[in-house]
């Protein structure tokens with residue numbers, strides 16, 4: 001494929017400089033990728049200046065939420081790289097989400113070229129500190145202008161990128177166990193990375209903050225008994241020195257960080273179980289000191305320790321360690337691979353040549 005480049009995109013790149021404080025997801029690379037679907041096929045991929053897009057108020061995405069997204073990172077710590085981490089896995093999950101949301105499959109070469117090109121052209125703006133990265137956000141929205149409730153026949157695929165520091169400013173999380181609302185149900189959209197799943201978590205996030213928590217632990221929709229995931233992250237705990245994580249179901253998003261940690265745990269000889277985890281049994285094992293560590297993991301969060309789980313009535317269950325030895329070792333190993341300081345399993349890292357312009 002050949003990438004079309006809008007002349008204003010080069011001007012935008014030349015005029016851009018990183019602000020001193022970048023935060024997470026608020027400083028945006030001056031270019032973005034765009035590809036349109038109409039008449040039954042995807043068109044040409046183009047790099048354009050980053051900026052507002054024009055949508056008709058009748059576009060289906062605005063009413064029926066027909067959309068999907070991904071999150072992935074490129075690293076350039078101490079000027080090495082940029083290194084993209086397992087982006088083919090993001091491409092596969094993107095098309096899994098597309099299938100669930102009645103969005104036409106995006107050819108792998110368009111996804112890969114878009115992600116690699118935005119990394120190459122943003123290379124100068126990728127922060128160099130460990131834990132920082134270029135957070136890349138591919139997405140597809142339904143753009144057909146029509147209020148009928150049926151799948152759109154027009155879509156926009158776009159990729160934007162954000163030079164970012166760590167997602168969580170604080171080092172560890174206080175997590176509310178949500179015993180009433182649910183995020184996903186069997187047969188629903190829980191395994192798709194689609195905005196509606198995140199929108200469904202927002203009301204609880206407001207309640208959590210009011211109660212002094214920072215994130216939510218979601219239980220299964222049917223029984224509210226079994227741990228599923230956190231908001232935008234997967235969940236792990238260490239019980240009797242065994243790493244445990246909920247086994248994937250049709251209501252849990254299959255995290256690429258989750259999958260990477262399972263591989264790393266095996267390589268590091270850390271005993272591991274993917275199983276159904278009953279929330280009340282986990283609480284009991286925290287109380288009696290068998291569960292010593294818990295953490296959230298995801299592309300944005302990497303590994304963020306959970307310092308306590310708690311209820312709406314204020315009862316809390318504190319973990320033994322602020323960051324336990326297993327969480328620490330997994331985090332150090334994962335980051336060392338992502339940042340190109342240590343060799344990882346085959347195919348996890350692709351080095352991208354910075355673009356000249």
Ligand code: COI
Pocket residue numbers: 070071072198232233298299300301
């Ligand atoms: C990611 O880790 O990429 C996520 O999707 C979490 C996010 C919603 C910030």
